[in-house]
Amino acid sequence: MAASSSSFCHKNALSLSTPSNNHTKLTSRDSSLRFPPSISFNAPRFRVSLLSKSNRNLILKASATSAAPAMDQITSSSSSSEVPTSVEVDLGNRSYPIYIGSGLLDQPQLLQKHVHGKQVLIVTNTTIAPLYLEKTIWALTDGNPNIKVESVILPDGEQFKNMETLMKVFDKAIESRLDRRCTFVALGGGVIGDMCGYAAASYLRGVNFIQIPTTVMAQVDSSVGGKTGINHRLGKNLIGAFYQPQCVLIDTDTLNTLPDRELASGLAEVIKYGLIRDAEFFEWQEKNMEALLARDPIAFAYAIKRSCENKAEVVSLDEKESGLRATLNLGHTFGHAIETGLGYGQWLHGEAVAAGTVMAVDMSYRLGWIDDSLVQRANKILKLANLPTTPPETMTIDMFKSVMAVDKKVADGLLRLILLKGPLGNCVFTGEYDRQALEDTLRAFCKS
Structure with missing residues (x-):
């Protein structure tokens, strides 16, 4: 336009x-x-830096005084545990972790400890849902039968980052009678993360939400920091709120389908x-x-x-x-x-x-x-x-x-x-x- x-x-x-x-x-x-x-x-x-990949820990050597590391400076050591990297966003009592690693959606405890109520709404899109929705529902409910999970599947693309599409999230939340202890989960790229976060900031004047970014753009930038919102025809991201998630879970395996x-x-x-x-x-x-x-x-x-x-x-x-x-x-x-x-x-x-x-x-x-x-x-x-x-x-x-x-x-x-x-x-x-x-x-x- x-x-x-x-x-x-x-x-x-x-x-x-x-x-x-x-x-x-x-x-x-x-x-x-x-x-x-x-x-x-x-x-x-x-x-x-430390993270896990499959059954090993990768030690990433970035010296404080030397030049940036080449790939041959990244070494691995064996470990039987699969502990993800955790980067903390320090915001006092609203601080939260960013988990980074391979296969994190296969570790249900990571998500479940950040869900405080018994109701969850997953917000995703038509492309991501066939790939990761079922696995995410499993991660939220495995060994935790009291959790009720709903989902809303939005059309895919920046052109749908608008008020009309946002209303679909509110419609689903209200129809499902989600209460103030519910948790919204953003499963997708930057558009989904921004829209889900803005919906969470607005629904019942604020409910918990979790980011599960599935694109490079979202994993390195948009899922972190609490910027949420939608576009207006006259400008990008002009409508929104600062609203922090409970955690960001970055399963690097999702990049395999990108x-x-x-x-x-x-x-x-x-x-x-x-x-x-x-x-x-x-x-x-x-x-x-x-x-x-x-x-x-x-x-x-x-x-x-x-x-x-x-x-x-x-x-x-x-x-x-x-x-x-x-x-x-x-x-x-x-x-x-x-x-x-x-x-x-x-x-x-x-x-x-x-x-x-x-x-x-x-x-x-x-x-x-x-x-x-x-x-x-x-x-x-x-x-x-x-x-x-x-x-x-x-x-x-x-x-x-x-x-x-x-x-x-x-x-x-x-x-x-x-x-x-x-x-x-x-x-x-x-x-x-x-x-x-x-x-x-x-x-x-x-x-x-």
Whole structure:
């Protein structure tokens, strides 16, 4: 859908004119913070990661002082137990674990200890239900016959992330007479997670919910941190709430049924973490992108865990995006404009974010905030991940400006952007930039 046009006004403002998750069966850091209008952000370093894969534990060696580990630095040791990795999202009495590992849906105790009442509603879609709904029901009820499980199966795709589809969740919950102790379970990708979470935040003014993400995009980003919501025809994710889950359960086996295009889309968010705050992780990605595309289980377990660590730390410091958390949206302002301008579902979220990231990097370079080598590295890794590095030809300058004018990061008429500044792994969230650089970037990527 084409957005209406708008133009720049005042020297520091953008005018406020309005403008699928498809699976298939395939066999306190040291940081310098200056809150709005500008936030600077430095990179963290991690030491040792641990997760289980089948009947072994994988020890992922990421030194705090050395360069990022190559694949031959990831070793295994035998263990008879299957203990998943657990990354904690520290939010005081609302803290929760992110479980990461292979075959976690075969461990019913992980889910059951986070279900407090006797009623569960699984929210999933037409693609995921035939693959994982039965197994999830088993995981919730095995040895626990008092649990009553209902399910609602939604149509699959970003174009259905709207109020009409959301009402199907409420209809099922009300018809099933679910009470305030019930638990909603999101089984699917980012669309399902966002919609189920928003339904849980709203139903009876708030019930428990659990995230079971089944796509790379959801596992490394959208399932963590409590952002929930739906789209509006004029902008993506403009309606929603911050609402945290009881836990996030990431069974990496679900990636076995994920199509290549969806897998690549999720890698856009993995790359983002390296660019904005974790230089060592980015260097690891440069060495191991081929392994990720080949679905190497060890590589993916490491990438998911490191991404979740990054996301969890930021959320713990800035749950409701007062400033710092906005840095996680590198490329998203441009990317959301692409998704909205084209019509939801035409490009996958990660594809739009990838092109948007290239535009944000280009603008950072035009401002003199990064050197050309970082521009080249960002472009190269996105291409290696089989992601687009330019917006679709149908996107015009006016379409970008119109949609960006209603972006959630606009404050007092001022469009704030996440841009890279300094060496790899550093960024700023700011409205203090030369407007001509944004204009030049849009003109460089759009024909009109």
